[in-house]
Amino acid sequence: MTGNGPADDSGHEGGLPPSRSWSGYGDMLDVTRRLSRSATIALLLSPVGILLIAVARLLIISDYNTVTATAIVSSGGYVATLLGTVIPLVPIILPYLALTLLFLNRVIPGMLTLLAAAFISPMAVTRPTALRLAEKDWHLIVNNNLVIIVVMIVLAVPFACLLLVELLGLGFNVFIKTIATVTCILLIPLVSRLYPFPLDRAFYADLMRQPSWLPAETVTLSSGQAFTGYVLSNGGNWIEVLKDDNRTIYYYRASDIATLAVCQMGQATLMQPLITLVPAKTHAPSHTQPCRASSAGRPSPYQPRTPALPANGHEPSALAALDHGPVQIAQPSGHRCEDARQRQQAYEVIKLVVKK
Amino acid sequence: MKPTAARAGPLAIDRYLLPSEVHVVRLRQHPAFLIPPLAGTLGALLAAIAISAIREGNKSPQIIVWILTIFLLIRFVFTAAAWFVQYIVITEERLLLISGLKTRTVKMIPLPKLKEMTFERSLAGRIMKFGSFIIESGGQIQLTLGYIVYSEQLYLEICSTIFPQLAYNEDTERIDESPPVSGES
Numbered sequence: 001m002t003g004n005g006p007a008d009d010s011g012h013e014g015g016l017p018p019s020r021s022w023s024g025y026g027d028m029l030d031v032t033r034r035l036s037r038s039a040t041i042a043l044l045l046s047p048v049g050i051l052l053i054a055v056a057r058l059l060i061i062s063d064y065n066t067v068t069a070t071a072i073v074s075s076g077g078y079v080a081t082l083l084g085t086v087i088p089l090v091p092i093i094l095p096y097l098a099l100t101l102l103f104l105n106r107v108i109p110g111m112l113t114l115l116a117a118a119f120i121s122p123m124a125v126t127r128p129t130a131l132r133l134a135e136k137d138w139h140l141i142v143n144n145n146l147v148i149i150v151v152m153i154v155l156a157v158p159f160a161c162l163l164l165v166e167l168l169g170l171g172f173n174v175f176i177k178t179i180a181t182v183t184c185i186l187l188i189p190l191v192s193r194l195y196p197f198p199l200d201r202a203f204y205a206d207l208m209r210q211p212s213w214l215p216a217e218t219v220t221l222s223s224g225q226a227f228t229g230y231v232l233s234n235g236g237n238w239i240e241v242l243k244d245d246n247r248t249i250y251y252y253r254a255s256d257i258a259t260l261a262v263c264q265m266g267q268a269t270l271m272q273p274l275i276t277l278v279p280a281k282t283h284a285p286s287h288t289q290p291c292r293a294s295s296a297g298r299p300s301p302y303q304p305r306t307p308a309l310p311a312n313g314h315e316p317s318a319l320a321a322l323d324h325g326p327v328q329i330a331q332p333s334g335h336r337c338e339d340a341r342q343r344q345q346a347y348e349v350i351k352l353v354v355k356k
Numbered sequence: 357m358k359p360t361a362a363r364a365g366p367l368a369i370d371r372y373l374l375p376s377e378v379h380v381v382r383l384r385q386h387p388a389f390l391i392p393p394l395a396g397t398l399g400a401l402l403a404a405i406a407i408s409a410i411r412e413g414n415k416s417p418q419i420i421v422w423i424l425t426i427f428l429l430i431r432f433v434f435t436a437a438a439w440f441v442q443y444i445v446i447t448e449e450r451l452l453l454i455s456g457l458k459t460r461t462v463k464m465i466p467l468p469k470l471k472e473m474t475f476e477r478s479l480a481g482r483i484m485k486f487g488s489f490i491i492e493s494g495g496q497i498q499l500t501l502g503y504i505v506y507s508e509q510l511y512l513e514i515c516s517t518i519f520p521q522l523a524y525n526e527d528t529e530r531i532d533e534s535p536p537v538s539g540e541s
Contacts, residue, residue, distance in 0.1 A: 103424065137410050140409050140410050140411070141406045141407075141409045141410070144406075144409040148405060148408075148409065151405060152402060152405055152406060155398055155401055155402040155405070156402055158398060159395060159398040159399050159402055162391055162394060162395035162398065163395060163399075165388075165391060165480060166391060166392065166395060168479055168480060169388075169478055169479050169480015169481070169483060169484070170388075170391065170392065170478070170480050171478070174392050177392070177396075178392060178395045178396050178399060179399075181396045181399065181400060181428070182396070182399035182400060182402075182403050184424075185399075185400050185403040185404065185407070185421050185424055185425065186403045186406075186407070188407070188417045188420055188421050188424075189407055189410055189417040189418065189421070192414065192416065192417040193417075
């Protein structure tokens with residue numbers, strides 16, 4: 001790219017390697033270059049950074065109790081926990097990451113991120129509604145005040161000329177970077193409506209506190225007590241549950257569980273991405289019941305007889321033998337609910353499939 | 357772009373020259389240097405005004421759009437200011453690149469190093485009269501000096517400084533008659 005001074009950082013005509021351009025404002029305002037050289041961002045994007053993010057989130061989930069955190073990891077597996085803590089955050093931040101990359105003139109990564117967002121980030125509205133929104137916005141812009149229209153035309157003419165100069169003379173790289181910046185700004189209102197950034201603090205608190213790689217479940221004991229928790233493992237006679245309210249791990253005998261029902265925590269709703277590769281048969285979506293947020297918080301009338309265990313990661317039977325601990329396990333009632341049985345069967349099938 | 361006599365430049369430039377040193381050429385980069393940031397700013401301003409017409413829903417996106425547009429506007433102003441204070445100075449011994457609004461930087465390249473130099477003019481460069489010098493060393497590109505005004509004349513001037521024997525033979529006449537190579541843009 002000849003004669004491109006500060007913008008000429010992407011390559012060179014004739015297949016030469018990229019050169020260092022001399023520019024006088026690089027020390028102050030070249031944000032892109034500064035960010036691309038940022039050691040902090042490099043650290044955050046490295047495996048070490050991802051691991052740190054995962055550890056931080058795990059500690060939040062376990063209410064800063066390292067023992068509980070260790071138990072969660074040992075129950076779910078290191079890889080599953082690592083991925084589980086990071087992956088659910090990706091679809092939420094992806095559209096905004098795409099806009100940021102476009103604004104910082106990282107065109108190809110920005111476009112790829114935008115494409116990925118279209119495939120995986122759930123939209124708040126349906127596709128026809130999104131199209132109607134865009135049409136409505138365009139209609140509002142075009143039918144604006146006459147003075148504003150004139151101002152826009154006055155700005156649009158030199159802008160078009162400058163774009164033409166960039167395209168014909170300064171090179172396609174410079175041209176596409178300008179287009180990326182303007183596109184980013186144009187997309188902000190639409191993206192903010194299609195992928196509404198949750199400004200509610202409660203949303204983030206919920207999101208960060210939920211072990212989102214596990215479904216929240218309403219656990220009903222045979223005694224009638226119900227609470228919300230996350231089943232960390234269901235390995236036969238014992239079920240390991242992370243209680244939602246106090247973030248403590250409990251072991252229950254499988255026979256003491258009356259029902260297990262997947263429930264929905266927080267404000268998450270069933271939403272589809274902009275582009276769905278395979279139709280997920282969502283014409284008649286099954287609505288998940290909301291979780292019982294308060295039941296676990298109330299003092300339970302249930303008084304278990306057998307000691308149990310906040311025994312994170314240890315053998316439940318051995319711990320159950322210890323006659324201490326704030327929480328206890330229910331006695332076998334000889335009754336086992338259908339849900340729990342089905343869940344157990346499904347678990348066995350999955351184990352077999354994984355082994356195969 | 358007026359030609360400048362040696363020693364007639366800004367005091368800030370003379371400060372970096374030795375007492376016996378005379379600058380042969382002193383120039384700024386071509387104003388086309390400002391086209392990319394100006395285009396981005398104009399486009400952002402246009403987009404922000406258009407978006408302001410959307411009066412439905414949350415106002416936060418519009419606020420963000422205006423913040424980004426103002427950032428681009430400020431960046432353009434600083435870029436223009438930085439362009440205004442940066443100079444390329446050529447003396448008989450060296451090439452000086454003086455730049456920096458906040459931190460003043462003086463980059464120096466001895467003229468013998470410019471023997472490995474490529475001169476390029478893009479389509480826009482031919483139309484708007486600027487070019488680029490690509491300084492190489494050992495086959496590797498070391499530095500690109502873009503948006504050089506009077507680039508052809510400057511190229512000849514550098515050549516005549518590096519190869520004086522050629523300049524004072526058959527090319528003498530041509531160099532003497534060439535338009536002034538130094539000037540302020």
